[in-house]
Amino acid sequence: MEVPVHFLSQLWSFISFLPFFFLLLILGLVKAAIIGPVVLCIILFGNSAVIAGLWLAHFVWTYYCVARSKRLGLVLKILVLVLLPAPLVLWPVVGVVVSLLGGIGYGFFCPLLATFEAVGENIPDKFYHCFVDGSWSTIKGSCIIVQDFTDFCFHSYFSFMDELMEQMPADEKPMDIELLKLPGCLLVSGIGVPVDVLMITAVAIWKSPYMLFKGWKRLLEDLIGREGPFLETVCVPFAGLAILLWPLAVVGGVVASFLSSFFLGLYSGAIVYQEDSFRLGLAFIVSVVSLYDEYVNDLLYLRVGSCFPRPIYRRNMSSCLERKSSGDNDKNDSNNCREVSYRSKLVSQQSRIWKQALHQYKEMQVWGWLFKSCEINGRILLRDGLIDVKDVEECILKGNCKKLGIKLPAWTILQCLLASAKSGSSGLVISDDVELTRTNGPRGNVFDWFIGPLLVMKDQIKNLQLDENEEMSLRYLFMKCKNETPEEWDNTEFPSGDHVRRAQLQALFRRLQGVVASMSRVPTFRRRFRNLVKVLYLEAVQAAASGSHIGGISNLGKGDKSLMGSEDGKELKGGEEIVDVAERNTYDNGNIV
Structure with missing residues (x-):
């Protein structure tokens, strides 16, 4: 400083x-x-x-x-x-x-x-x-x-x-x-709750003075150096208030640790049930105290590790340690061991600083990219007759958006997967200068639930090595067919007659639609998709009245090169709207926000 x-x-x-x-x-x-x-x-x-x-x-x-x-x-x-x-x-x-x-x-x-x-x-x-x-x-x-x-x-x-x-x-x-496992689970949970509540609360109280003075030290350094919350003049009074109220944050941390210790103690019963071992449940009761202590040390920049013992409470952890001690360097086994070690250890100080140095894309940015691309692809599909105006009317008037609300976002994401597979990217190519990976993607379960499966599907598409003719045929097949059996494609223009290849693509289509069906349950999805459909409907009606192309789009059969799509040679980069028609999305009545 x-x-x-x-x-x-x-x-x-x-x-x-x-x-x-x-x-x-x-x-x-x-x-x-x-x-x-x-x-x-x-x-x-x-x-x-x-x-x-x-x-x-x-x-x-x-x-x-x-x-x-x-x-x-x-x-x-x-x-x-x-x-x-x-x-x-x-x-x-x-x-x-x-x-x-x-x-x-x-x-x-x-x-x-x-x-x-x-x-x-x-x-x-x-x-x-x-x-x-x-x-x-x-x-x-x-x-x-x-x-x-x-x-x-x-x-x-x-x-x-x-x-x-x-x-x-x-x-x-x-x-x-399994009823036979329940007595052991209940017994271990009964032991784990009082032990873990007592030990974790004691550790939290013991480390609370460190948290108090470390927090004050960091806030005062930021105040003198005009960094962090003190960087903007407007935020300085609020940050100064944080210095005065920091003891309340410390008390809140101790209370939160006390409350969470009940659930950690109860989880020991789940370990007994999952591993079918009374001994491993008792081991978790001891290990969770060590894990909590290491987490606090990492949070407060204290010494690495913990002074408490950490016995093995998972069988796969035991097998990894045994292979490591025996010198077995099989590649697959070592990868599994690293994965288990990664999941069981807490993030170190160095890795945390490395993550903070990267630009992290937020969930709302990815969400906005998806709907913007759906709008652009919807215009293209309407122009080419792959979406009927009746489908749009049914979604607006009757609220029946099952077809349009699933297939349009799924096709949009499929365009992204095709572009990402071609580019050889380790993540998802959103636009020319935006690539979403496990490193810069949203933190937490959102990435694992939604974007993680998409990365798997991207690798599957890459292994299929689709040619240009097959990619051009996918749009019609995806939008018009149910994709339940390979025989559905017999009377279509799909170039390949390999039924195994067709079944693989159809299975990928169904999984992709399943992912979109899960996305559609997010509360903001229906509102934003309804607003998107209103835009498409108004442009479709205006285009039908004037006899012009929808959205001014001409020959753009291959225009969607990424999840963001492209229109008239312009792309949406970094989540910012630089397409001319995108300005119409910020209207007030039923606006896309």
């Missing part, structure tokens, strides 16, 4: 900014006091009405789906049916409380933060935006929250339940509980 050269001038700039900051704070609080109650009423009453209106349907349909499900074994099904009343009865209470707290937080902080953001460097007419920003936009945002919540309760939930009743493959066994 180095003191900046113009520290005194920056300090004077900060002091002179304080009166201006307090005026902005008062203005933001006044806006929050006016807008907050309106937002709270919209979110609270809107979500509560949805919960109350659909509660009986949720209750009955949940019981019906669980009772009819073939995916649950007899014992597990009986247990679920017995325990279901508790969450179903608590759901309205939890939903109303969360809506209340969320409405208060959203209605208070959005106008307040928007007031400070209005004085940014690149914002013209700052005085006007200080009063306007965060007012109407926050009210519209609360309506969007209620709309997305309604979509989730009315569409996504029933879609999840319908999937529970689907037929199972012949080689798949239903999930069930």
Whole structure:
């Protein structure tokens, strides 16, 4: 940490900014006091009405789906049916409380933060935006929250339940509980909860002074060096408040550790069930304390590792260590061992700094790329007759978007997979200068759930080595055929007569549509896709009336070279919209946000 050269001038700039900051704070609080109650009423009453209106349907349909499900074994099904009343009865209470707290937080902080953001460097007419920003936009945002919540309760939930009743493959066994394992699981969980709660809480209390002084040290260094939260002048007062309230953050960390220790102790019973070993469950009770201690050391930049013992609690971990000690350097085994080691160890300080140095793409960026490309590909498919205007009308008027809502995004992603396989990229080629990989992709389960399977499918496409004629035929086959049997393609113009190759492509199509079906359950999907379909419908009607091409697109059979697609030779790069027609997507009534 180095003191900046113009520290005194920056300090004077900060002091002179304080009166201006307090005026902005008062203005933001006044806006929050006016807008907050309106937002709270919209979110609270809107979500509560949805919960109350659909509660009986949720209750009955949940019981019906669980009772009819073939995916649950007899014992597990009986247990679920017995325990279901508790969450179903608590759901309205939890939903109303969360809506209340969320409405208060959203209605208070959005106008307040928007007031400070209005004085940014690149914002013209700052005085006007200080009063306007965060007012109407926050009210519209609360309506969007209620709309997305309604979509989730009315569409996504029933879609999840319908999937529970689907037929199972012949080689798949239903999930069930082995009753003989339950006594050992309960016994180990009974031992693990008091032991882990006591030990983890003790470690958290022991490390809390380190967390307190390390946090203060880092915040003060950032204050002097004008780094981190103190980089922007507007954020300096808030960051200074963080210094004063840091002890509360330390107390919150200790409380969070105490609460999480209950679940860690209970999970020892799951280890017993999964590994079918009472001994390994006891080993997990001891190991989880070491894992927690190492996590805290890594978080506070203390010494690497832990002083607590860490016995092996997974059989695959044991086999890896045995092969490592015996000197067996088989490539596949070593890869498996590295994977197990990676999953069991915490991220080191060096790897964390390396990840922070990379540009991380957020989930909303990837989400926006997908819908922008769907719009461009939708114009192309409408122009070529692979999507009918009737399909668009049915989606808008009747709400039946099963065909359009699955096949259009799936075809868009398939275009990305084809381009990525050709380029030899290790990830997904979004555009000419954007490549989404495991390193720069969104963190957490989102990547593993959605983007991870796409990387597997990309490798499968690469192994198939499709030629240009086959790629050109895929568009018609994907959109017009059910793709259930290889014989469906007999009367088409698909160049290859190899039924194995056809079956592989059809299986890939079905898996891709399954991934999109899971994406469609995300609350924002239906709203954004409806807005997209409205744009396509208006352009289709205007094109039919004028006799011109949809969206001004001419010969673009091969225009979609990436997930972002291209139109008139222009591409969307880095999540920014540089296509001329893209400006129409930021309309207010039913806007794509």
